[in-house]
Amino acid sequence: MNVAEAISLIETGDFAPVLAAGTGPDGAALREALAERARAVREPIYGNDVFVRGLIEISSYCRNDCRYCGLRASNKAAERYRLSPSDILACADEGYRLGFRTVVLQGGEDAFFTDEVLCGIIRSIKRAHSDTAVTLSLGERGRESFARLREAGADRYLLRHETADESHYAMLHPQSMSFENRMQCLRDLRGLGYQVGCGFMVGSPGQTAATLAKDLAFIASFRPEMCGIGPFVPHHATPYAAEPAGSVALTCLLLSIIRIMHPHVLLPATTALGTLDPNGREKGLLAGANVVMPNLSPVSVRKKYAIYDNKICTGEESAQCRFCLERRVESVGCRLVVDRGDFRG
Ligand code: SAM
Ligand code: SF4
Ligand code: FES
16 A cells, blocks of 8 residues: 555545554555654644653552553552642642643542542642643543533643443443443533543554554544553553553554644653653654653652553653653654643644
């Protein structure tokens, strides 16, 4: 398949043949051509700018039991911690000093973080740094809760849909979680005026070309402002300990396809890519990504936020991660910018 054929299939929403060709024997040339096209469609919108988000991992407690995740409630060996509101503010201050104008508060679904506690934290961050965007990635909550957090000043919410195939969703999650509720949360967030991020793992157990095509079709119709795509990485204390990790090449192909079909989307080159390949994030940027998310969590807790094995950046100080990433971004001809990095629609 040549690149023109692939692009016209992507534009008509016929993803399966492109995925087959891109992962087949001559896939490397097609992947490279699609990456080049992805960079070309990114350029007029975002130039060479790469946006930086400071990730603060606020809690490793989680009431959920997603089968793929090391923080699942059934993992009794997981080390649990939660940051206090003042710890979180200190991380946000450090991020501001380092030039970050977005902080992402991410964590397991931890009952400690009630609406009241979170609204207090969001308001304090906004009071201290009015030009900083606050992104939340705290799992499923009710519409009322999302509304209160939005009112307190939250700008964006990341909630990966994980898979757009209902039976695959049921395989990856316990019965207490439902595909319908996940989708309802995404619709609620959109309705409340958040910039919304969906996304999925590449190579999650049970994923097929057909489920991936559904993910792409979902993204094409939902048109999220952000889309988190990273390879699945096994965690030793989960039911998927022996499953193979996802492919870096397929992740990059999917990043290129998503950039081509939805040119304005904010697309991170994820830590999981960097975990599987020392140059994984650089490859992601070359495939069309335009966001990086260095870790801002206190070094003392980083190893405890173990969603998968061998996670990188768990021993480094925030400043080290930030400057390390800046060099990596520059090595692929991009530049890290001090900017909120809002969606340009
Ligand atoms: N608890 C929130 C949630 O689930 O939306 C936010 C934190 S959760 C750790 C963030 C994302 O990590 C999930 O959406 C999932 O896609 C990803 N993740 C979990 N386990 C993973 C694994 N083993 N490999 C790669 N990504 C994983
Ligand atoms: Fe909890 Fe999120 Fe991990 Fe699921 S993916 S177990 S909700 S931290
Ligand atoms: Fe964290 Fe390189 S990005 S140390």
